[in-house]
Structures are given as structure tokens and as C-alpha cells.
Amino acid sequence: xxxINELQLKSKEYRRKILKYIYHAKAGHTGGSxxxxxxxxxxxxxxxxxxxxxxxxxxxxxxxxxxxxxVEALYVVLADKGFFPEDDLLTLCQYQSPYIGHxxxxxxxxxxxxxxxxHGLSICCGSALAAKKDESPVKVFTVLGDGEMAExxxxxxxxxxxxxxxxxxxxxxxxNKLQITAANxxxxxxxxxxxxxxxxxxxxxxxxxxDIDALVNTFxxxxxxxxxxxxxxxxxxxxxxxxxxxxxxxxxxxxxxxxQLEIAMNELG
Amino acid sequence: MSQESMNAQTGISLAxxxxxxxxxxxxxxxxxxxxxxxxxxxxxGKLVSFxxxxxxxxxxxxxxxxxxxxxxxxxxxxxxxxxxxxxxCFLTARAxxxxxxxxxxxxxxxxxxGISAGVSYGALGSTHHSLHxxxxxxxxxxxxxxxxxxxxxxxxAIRQAAQAAQPFYIRFGKKVMPSLSETNTQFEFGKGRVIKxxxxxxxxxxxxxxxxxxxxxxxxxxxxxxxxxISMHTIKPLDTELIARYAQKCKAIITIEEHSIYGGLxxxxxxxxxxxxxxxxxxxxxxxxxYTVTGSQNEIFSHYGLTGRGIAEESRKFLK
Numbered sequence: 001x002x003x004i005n006e007l008q009l010k011s012k013e014y015r016r017k018i019l020k021y022i023y024h025a026k027a028g029h030t031g032g033s034x035x036x037x038x039x040x041x042x043x044x045x046x047x048x049x050x051x052x053x054x055x056x057x058x059x060x061x062x063x064x065x066x067x068x069x070x071v072e073a074l075y076v077v078l079a080d081k082g083f084f085p086e087d088d089l090l091t092l093c094q095y096q097s098p099y100i101g102h103x104x105x106x107x108x109x110x111x112x113x114x115x116x117x118x119h120g121l122s123i124c125c126g127s128a129l130a131a132k133k134d135e136s137p138v139k140v141f142t143v144l145g146d147g148e149m150a151e152x153x154x155x156x157x158x159x160x161x162x163x164x165x166x167x168x169x170x171x172x173x174x175x176n177k178l179q180i181t182a183a184n185x186x187x188x189x190x191x192x193x194x195x196x197x198x199x200x201x202x203x204x205x206x207x208x209x210x211d212i213d214a215l216v217n218t219f220x221x222x223x224x225x226x227x228x229x230x231x232x233x234x235x236x237x238x239x240x241x242x243x244x245x246x247x248x249x250x251x252x253x254x255x256x257x258x259x260q261l262e263i264a265m266n267e268l269g
Numbered sequence: 270m271s272q273e274s275m276n277a278q279t280g281i282s283l284a285x286x287x288x289x290x291x292x293x294x295x296x297x298x299x300x301x302x303x304x305x306x307x308x309x310x311x312x313x314g315k316l317v318s319f320x321x322x323x324x325x326x327x328x329x330x331x332x333x334x335x336x337x338x339x340x341x342x343x344x345x346x347x348x349x350x351x352x353x354x355x356x357x358c359f360l361t362a363r364a365x366x367x368x369x370x371x372x373x374x375x376x377x378x379x380x381x382x383g384i385s386a387g388v389s390y391g392a393l394g395s396t397h398h399s400l401h402x403x404x405x406x407x408x409x410x411x412x413x414x415x416x417x418x419x420x421x422x423x424x425x426a427i428r429q430a431a432q433a434a435q436p437f438y439i440r441f442g443k444k445v446m447p448s449l450s451e452t453n454t455q456f457e458f459g460k461g462r463v464i465k466x467x468x469x470x471x472x473x474x475x476x477x478x479x480x481x482x483x484x485x486x487x488x489x490x491x492x493x494x495x496x497x498x499i500s501m502h503t504i505k506p507l508d509t510e511l512i513a514r515y516a517q518k519c520k521a522i523i524t525i526e527e528h529s530i531y532g533g534l535x536x537x538x539x540x541x542x543x544x545x546x547x548x549x550x551x552x553x554x555x556x557x558x559x560y561t562v563t564g565s566q567n568e569i570f571s572h573y574g575l576t577g578r579g580i581a582e583e584s585r586k587f588l589k
Contacts, residue, residue: 058348105375112346113375116366122336123371126343129328134347153367156336163331 002045007212010080011041015241016268017076017086023261025092027101031238031251032145033073035176035209039143039234040077042215048141052082055108059138062127064111066120067145067174068102069253074110075099083109118151120144121171125160128169128229139222143172147179150188155200162201167223170230171202174209176238180252193233202231209234241268282448285423285441285477286384290315292427293352297326303431304344306330308337308355314384316354334359338367342377350380350431357383357399357440358390365405372436373411380430383440386416387477387527388556391565400556402440403504404532412436413458414505416476416526419449422502425456433458442477442527444566449483449500461508467497470584471515474525475501475534478554481570482525484577489584496584504534509541516542521550521587525580527570530555550587554580 002010014037022028043063044050050060065074072092079086084107091097098106102115114120124142131138144154161169173193177184184190194204203224207214215234224230238252239245242264245254256264297303297319306328311320320327328344330337334355341353353360360383361368372379383402390397406414415430415437417423423441430437449464456462464479465486474482479500486496497515501508516522522542524535535553542551554575562572570576574583 112342112377113370116370118335119339119367119371122339122367123343123346125336126340126345127347128343129340130344130347130349133325153335153339156330156333157339159333160330160336160340 004213004216007041007045007216010045011038011212012241012268014041014073014076014080016265018072019242019256019261019264021076021089021092022072023256024090025094026255027093027253028072028255029069029253030255031178031245031248032067032070032174032176034240034242034245035236035238036067036070036143036174037073038210038212038215039172039174040073042212042219043141044077044081046216047219052108055083059136061138062111062124062140064120064124064142065103065114066117066142067148068114068120070174071101071103074103078107078109081109083107117145117148118153121154121157124169124171125157125164125166128161128166129164131168132164132166138168140169141172143174145179146173146175146177146184146190147187149173149190158197158200158202161229165227166229167225167227170219170222170232172232172234174236175233176236178238178247178249178252182249197231201228203228204231204233206233206235209236210240243267282445283420284443284445285417285420286315286443288420288423289382289427289441290319292424294319294322296428296431297323300350301326302348303350304328304352306337306341306344306351306353308332308334308359310355310384313356314354334364335367338364338379338381339371341379342367342371342375345377345379352380352382354382354384356397357386357402358397361399361402361405361438368412369409373409376411376436378434378436381436381438383438385443386440387442388561388566388569389442389444391569392563394563395561398561399440400529400561401532402438403526403528403534406438407505407532407537412438412505413503415439415458415503417441417502418474418476418479418500419446421448421454422456422462422500426502429456429458440476442566444477446477447480449479459503459506459508461511462500462502463497463511464500465496465498467495468518469495469588470521470523471497471499471519472523472525472580472584473499473501473512473515473534473538475504476527478525478527478575481576482580485580485584488577488581494584494588501534504537507537507541512538512541513545513547516547516549519549521584523552523554523580523583523587525554525575527575528555530557552583552587554583
């Protein structure tokens with residue numbers, strides 16, 4: 001089992017790879033991939049019972065990335081876990097490559113074709129309910145973005161999950177506070193989010209989304225409350241790990257040039 | 270032969286909605302992986318009995334069609350055979366993105382059931398009418414689009430869809446639909462069902478517009494006009510081979526549907542015919558592009574000539 005220290009080193013490795021492949025493809029959702037990566041690191045290396053070998057098992061745990069656009073983060077983690085050869089990522093966004101700018105089931109390890117925001121949680125609700133019906137140990141996870149939280153379909157799903165007591169379901173907000181045009185608070189603010197989600201019948205925890213130790217402990221304590229779905233508000237930094245990207249709007253989907261890439265790689269060394 | 274087709278042969282006709290519900294209940298009793306998912310539509314979907322007898326196999330979403338389809342996709346991804354039941358007007362509008370992405374693009378084999386389709390809701394008005402559904406569904410890859418005409422077609426569509434691991438959209442109304450044929454008991458998705466042979470003109474209709482087409486053909490036969498009637502229950506994939514055969518045989522073609530004249534069965538046929546140099550006199554009958562006249566379903570049909578009389582009149586125009 002990977003130690004906290006090993007996981008922390010893994011995060012740096014993942015960040016370097018995210019930048020490498022975005023640079024190569026000349027496209028990608030950079031800032032968000034860097035904010036989500038620690039969450040995915042902990043999920044895939046410590047929490048989720050899923051692997052290339054168990055991929056077609058009915059009792060595998062399920063992760064659906066509702067904020068589908070941060071696919072580069074998911075690609076590097078899945079490659080690292082052996083779902084496909086990492087070299088495949090050199091074809092990212094190329095003509096006829098299955099490695100497109102959003103998750104697709106063509107890629108082993110990807111559950112659904114996400115990308116349209118506000119869809120992942122509903123699908124997860126269906127999967128979690130099926131697991132309950134089957135008395136299966138399957139746990140279902142999803143990560144949403146803060147801009148995405150404005151989509152009303154999410155709130156239909158929040159109601160549903162509480163109504164059906166889906167305590168095998170955990171949703172995480174990659175709360176990096178920036179969307180495309182401006183800060184989330186200025187576009188369509190979410191606060192007080194914890195109170196809203198609690199009012200909808202969820203059990204809510206706040207954590208630092210880059211604190212590996214906190215991520216491990218939080219996920220290992222699921223469900224937060226029996227009979228309630230769990231929500232993790234993970235406070236993150238868009239562009240985390242690269243000084244000139246952190247909290248800068250334009251890095252939502254910015255591609256570093258060669259010089260910038262070198263600076264970033266040194267910082268992540 | 271199914272109970273439903275036996276009923277039809279003995280003259281007991283019901284609404285396609287009732288046949289849908291009874292068929293679903295029958296197959297769900299034998300297969301606990303069959304689920305009905307509803308948007309507060311148990312009453313309107315005639316699934317109250319289903320809900321009482323198979324409470325573990327019905328899932329209520331509430332009036333939240335987007336979540337309905339997303340949840341259906343999720344259940345389906347876990348191996349359940351899911352029938353998502355909601356009025357066609359809401360299912361194919363509000364939840365269209367979920368249909369497009371979570372059912373079709375992600376290939377989760379949900380059976381989308383659009384109840385009270387077309388102008389079934391009559392005087393409740395246009396918010397409750399679905400005259401766009403064939404048009405939008407045709408333009409989305411990976412879905413079979415079906416409008417069963419009578420009880421037999423409805424029962425078969427539900428039964429066969431349950432066994433097919435692919436997405437479906439099946440829509441029908443709630444008025445009693447008489448059996449179209451005592452002899453033609455063939456049902457295959459993607460294959461048109463010839464209800465009446467003929468060589469002068471072919472009436473290609475779908476769903477609950479087939480019956481008035483048959484009535485028109487019966488009227489015309491008393492005037493020595495030999496009209497063929499095809500129930501084109503599957504709009505997509507269209508049975509182009511059958512259309513070509515009858516287009517070659519007959520002098521004119523009329524399509525009839527409980528749908529906009531845009532983007533539905535008619536334009537699907539027209540597109541095929543013109544691109545294959547099968548240029549015969551051709552007319553699309555349906556609901557025109559205007560604020561739909563108010564009234565009951567029957568009154569609306571009558572107003573737009575979607576009756577035996579109206580269709581016979583259009584047919585005569587081609588054959589004078």
C-alpha cells in the first residue's frame with residue numbers, strides 16, 4: 001500500500017506528466033487538471049477497488065469524472081495504473097485518436113462519456129442505486145467542478161441521492177474557485193455551499209484538496225453518516241504546483257511554451 | 270403469439286399505453302433486472318399495478334426528467350434493463366442532452382418510453398405536445414426510434430426492446446387503437462409492416478396515424494383505387510428497401526404522422542426517395558408549422574386532415 005510520502009511524490013510525477021502531454025498535444029485543460037490530480041491520486045492509489053485486472057468485474061468500484069474536461073489528469077493516472085500504455089497519450093487530441101479532450105469508454109478505465117457538465121452525478125446515482133438493489137459492496141465516486149455546480153441537473157441528483165439514502169455514493173467538489181471567464185463567486189456563486197448540501201440531505205466535509213493525508217483520511221471515513229450520501233468540498237488551487245499558473249484564469253486551458261514548460265518541470269522536480 | 274395479438278384478433282383493443290404497461294409487467298415478473306423508472310408518471314404510464322406488484326423494480330425520480338434519464342443510464346451501466354417512462358413532450362425536450370450523451374453517445378442501452386406522444390394531451394395544449402421528437406432523435410446516432418401503431422406492435426416493440434442491448438425511443442398515445450391486421454403478425458425493428466397491399470398509391474404512416482390511413486384505403490377501394498398501407502413503425506433505421514419497392518410499384522406516395530411535417534417520417538422518406546432518383550408524386554401529411562389548433566386529439570387530427578376522409582381526399586388529388 002502506498003505511503004503518504006509515496007503518494008506525495010506520485011502527485012509531482014503526475015503533474016509533470018499532465019504538462020508533458022498537454023504541451024505535446026498543444027491543448028488541454030491545464031489549470032483544472034492540476035487542481036484535481038491529488039484527489040485522483042488518492043482515489044486510484046488508495047481507495048478505489050478497481051484495476052485493469054478487475055475492470056470488467058461487477059463489483060469494481062466506480063469513478064465517473066463529471067468535470068470531464070480535466071481528462072488529462074485522469075489519463076495520466078489510468079496510464080500509471082496500467083489501464084493502457086502511457087505512450088498512447090502522445091496521440092492526445094490527434095486525428096482518429098480515441099484519446100480526445102473528454103473521457104470516453106473507448107479507453108479502458110473510463111466508465112462513461114462525460115464532458116457535458118451536470119451529467120455525472122445522475123449517472124452515479126443510478127449506479128449507486130443498482131449496487132444497493134444488488135446488495136453489492138460497490139462504492140461510487142464522482143468529482144464535479146465549481147462552475148459545473150450551476151447546472152440544475154446536479155441538484156435533481158442531490159435530491160435523489162438523499163431520498164434514496166445512497167451512502168455508497170461520494171461526490172467531491174474540486175473547488176478551485178475559478179471558472180472560465182472569472183471567479184466562481186463572481187459568475188454564479190455557490191456559497192453557503194455546505195449549508196445547501198446539508199439542507200439537501202447530504203453529509204458534508206471540508207478539506208484541503210491538496211493535503212494527501214487529509215484526502216486519505218477523509219475517503220477512508222466514508223460514509224460520513226450512515227443513510228446519507230457524502231460530499232467532500234475539496235478546496236483546491238487552479239494550476240496548483242506551477243507558480244505562474246496558480247489562481248490565474250487564463251490557465252483554464254492554456255498551453256505552456258517551451259520556456260514555461262521548463263520552469264514548470266523544475267518547480268515540480 | 271402474444272396475449273396482446275390474441276386480444277386483437279378476438280376484437281379486444283386497448284390503448285397502446287395499457288398494452289405497454291401490461292407487457293412490461295409480464296416481462297418484469299420473469300426478469301428481476303427489468304426496471305421501470307418514472308417521473309411521477311406511474312398513473313399516466315399505467316404503472317400503478319406494476320409498482321404495487323413489483324415494488325423493487327420501479328424507481329420514482331419525481332418530476333425531474335434530466336435526472337430520470339441520467340439515473341436510467343447509470344442503472345443500465347450496471348446491467349439493469351431499464352425502461353425510462355415519461356411523457357414524450359418532456360422526455361425528448363428537457364432531457365435531450367442526457368439522451369444524447371448518457372444514453373446514445375455513452376451507449377447505455379436505456380429504453381426511453383415517450384407516453385402520451387404527439388397530440389395525445391389534446392386541449393392541454395402545445396406545452397404537452399411532442400411534434401419534434403422524431404426529428405431530434407433521427408439526428409442523434411445510436412438510437413432506434415419506434416412509433417408502434419397498434420396493440421400488437423406495441424407489445425412486440427416492448428418485448429423485443431427488452432432483449433436488445435441498445436438504446437431505444439418508443440412513443441405512443443393513450444387512445445384505444447384497433448388491430449390493424451389479422452394476418453400480418455410480423456414485427457421486426459427496421460422493417461415496415463405491410464398492412465394492406467396495393468398498387469395505385471402507397472400510404473406510409475407511423476404510430477397512431479396508421480389507422481386513419483387504413484380507413485382511407487378502405488374508402489378508396491370502394492372507388493376502385495387500390496391503396497397500399499404500410500405501418501412504418503421504425504422511423505430509424507428506416508426500411509428503405511420496402512419504401513423503394515412500393516415507390517417503384519405505385520403511382521404516388523403519401524406519408525402520414527402525428528408529428529411536425531418537418532424532420533419526421535415524411536422528410537426521412539423524401540430524403541431517401543430523392544437521393545435514389547425515385548421521383549414520384551409525394552406528399553407529407555402531419556402537423557404543419559403553425560401554432561397547433563386547440564382541441565382534443567381527434568379534433569386536431571380532423572382539423573389537419575389526418576383522418577380516413579382527409580387522407581383519401583389527398584390520395585384522389587394524385588390520381589385524377
